[in-house]
Every structure is written in structure tokens, then in C-alpha cells.
Amino acid sequence: MARRLRFNGTNSGNDGCPAVHEDIGTGEIIVQGPQLIDPADVAQLQHLSDGEVAIVVPRDLLVDWGPKDVTRQAKTIDLDAFAKLFTTFRHTAWRLEARGRYASDELTTTYAQFTRNEPVDWDDVDAQWCANRRTQAALGKRIERVRIVDQPPTIGQLYLLDNARRNSAVGETIMNLWRRDAEELNLPAEDFWIFDSRLVARLNFDEADNLVNVELITEPAEVVRYCMARDAAMHHAIPYEKFAVALTTKEQ
Known part of the structure; x- marks a missing residue:
């Protein structure tokens, strides 16, 4: 079954990328952005498994649109x-x-x-x-x-x-x-x-x-x-x- 994704936001006023989405069912966060592809950069990453990719996003994107305190008391x-x-x-x-x-x-x-x-x-x-x-x-x-x-x-x-x-x-x-x-x-x-x-x-x-x-x-x-x-x-x-x-x- 396809995920039900909710668009949280983007700091880009033009093409909408990079952006952050949230899986409403699981609470997982999906980050959309350009892939890190330079071999010298990828080689510095730890624990990157087969099938995984690294995404490059501005810090502000996660500050503004990333998950907040999910344990907060409603x-x-x-x-x-x-x-x-x-x-x-x-x-x-x-x-x-x-x-x-x-x-x-x-x-x-x-x-x-x-x-x-x-x-x-x-x-x-x-x-x-x-x-x-x-x-x-x-x-x-x-x-x-x-x-x-x-x-x-x-x-x-x-x-x-x-x-x-x-x-x-x-x-x-x-x-x-x-x-x-x-x-x-x-x-x-x-x-x-x-x-x-x-x-x-x-x-x-x-x-x-x-x-x-x-x-x-x-x-x-x-x-x-x-x-x-x-x-x-x-x-x-x-x-x-x-x-x-x-x-x-x-x-x-």
C-alpha cells in the first residue's frame, strides 16, 4: 500500500526543492533534495548501506520543517x-x-x-x-x-x-x-x-x-x-x- 504523505514545507520559493514530507501513518520523515554523488564525498559517510542514498539539504530546511518534539505533551x-x-x-x-x-x-x-x-x-x-x-x-x-x-x-x-x-x-x-x-x-x-x-x-x-x-x-x-x-x-x-x-x- 502506498504511503500517505503530507507535505510539510520547503524553503525554496521557486521549484519547491528541497522539501520535507511526513508519513502520516508512521511518522517517518521523507527529505527531498539533490543526491550526494561525488565519490570523494560519499566515501566520507559512515554506515551507508546498499540501496541508501545521501541527500544534501540546507540546514534551515530541517530547522524550519523537520520533525519537532514528537514526545511533547499535547x-x-x-x-x-x-x-x-x-x-x-x-x-x-x-x-x-x-x-x-x-x-x-x-x-x-x-x-x-x-x-x-x-x-x-x-x-x-x-x-x-x-x-x-x-x-x-x-x-x-x-x-x-x-x-x-x-x-x-x-x-x-x-x-x-x-x-x-x-x-x-x-x-x-x-x-x-x-x-x-x-x-x-x-x-x-x-x-x-x-x-x-x-x-x-x-x-x-x-x-x-x-x-x-x-x-x-x-x-x-x-x-x-x-x-x-x-x-x-x-x-x-x-x-x-x-x-x-x-x-x-x-x-x-
Whole structure:
């Protein structure tokens, strides 16, 4: 089976070489760069076995994009502390929603209405949440999401496509992206928020699709990797209104 490689980064602004990739499954690091080929140089290497090659890369590449402390203790926060991030961020909050189902949605009255094919009135639903979003938008802050959609969409994804009307009404920008496109872009298969391009909040779910806690990521190279995923997603994603029209047209 082919490895699933994640592009960590490169210090080259032109041809993208040398570069560092990471094997998501094993955690192994793959370094891409020019091979050391001068026999006099190769002869100085110790323990170079048959089938192995030596790669020459700038020191900065490993400093900037190499593996960090893989033994570090993850910093997790509870959901109350997570909620406070939406009042303390200064400029931007951006989310990737990659799951096919969210258990919390299915406990709502609006979800029951939606699954009964009844019109959903999103006015004043979760008034505190809406008030926060309106307050942040009034301060000039941007809150944006890209939602991944399967083919065919799950019920939960269709519900969120309808729910986007509420998000938009309170100041959020909602975009959609087909999962096949997300996979071609090598977007992370996880849910996360990026706050002010400096803090990543990775959402951890249990097997029943319940959000249980949030892991905070502040390592600069890791944050940049998530920001790169954000930029790729936003470039290819479609505003939810256009996505909904295209989906309806396709179904007809």
C-alpha cells in the first residue's frame, strides 16, 4: 500500500526543492533534495548501506520543517475554554469541517425538522452563539469555514448546507468543497480552527462523533502547515449558495 504523505514545507520559493514530507501513518520523515554523488564525498559517510542514498539539504530546511518534539505533551482544553477563543481572537477565525456526521447536530430541534423535510426557521436559534458571531463581525473580525462534502452527501452534510443560511446571516463566510477535491489537495482529514494564523485548535471526537476536547497547536511550522491547507481550501472552495444550487441541479 502506498504511503500517505503530507507535505510539510520547503524553503525554496521557486521549484519547491528541497522539501520535507511526513508519513502520516508512521511518522517517518521523507527529505527531498539533490543526491550526494561525488565519490570523494560519499566515501566520507559512515554506515551507508546498499540501496541508501545521501541527500544534501540546507540546514534551515530541517530547522524550519523537520520533525519537532514528537514526545511533547499535547495541550488540550475543555469545551468551555474552547468557547472563549471566539471572544479573544483578534482578526480571523477559520475552520475546516471534514466529518460526515456531528452527533451534537442530531440532538437539535432543527435537525429533526430537517430530516422530516420541514422548512427550518433558523431565526433566533442558539441566541448566545448568534450574538457572539454578530459581535465579532461588527468589530471587523472575519469568521470563515470550508465544509467538506461527500458524494453523495451525508444527511448531516446536507443539514449543514441548510444551516449555512444561519451562519451567513450572523456574519460568517461559508464555503464548500467536494471530498475528492480535498483529497487531491492533501487537506488534513480532521476538523480544526485557526485563530489569527498563530493558533490551531484541533477538534478531537470520540467514536460516536461527539466532540470531547480540543488540542492547541502553537509550533510555528505546524501552524504554517495548517495555514497552507486553509489557503488551498479557500482557493478551491465554492460559496455555499452556489454549491447548493449546483447540487440541486445535479440531483435533478
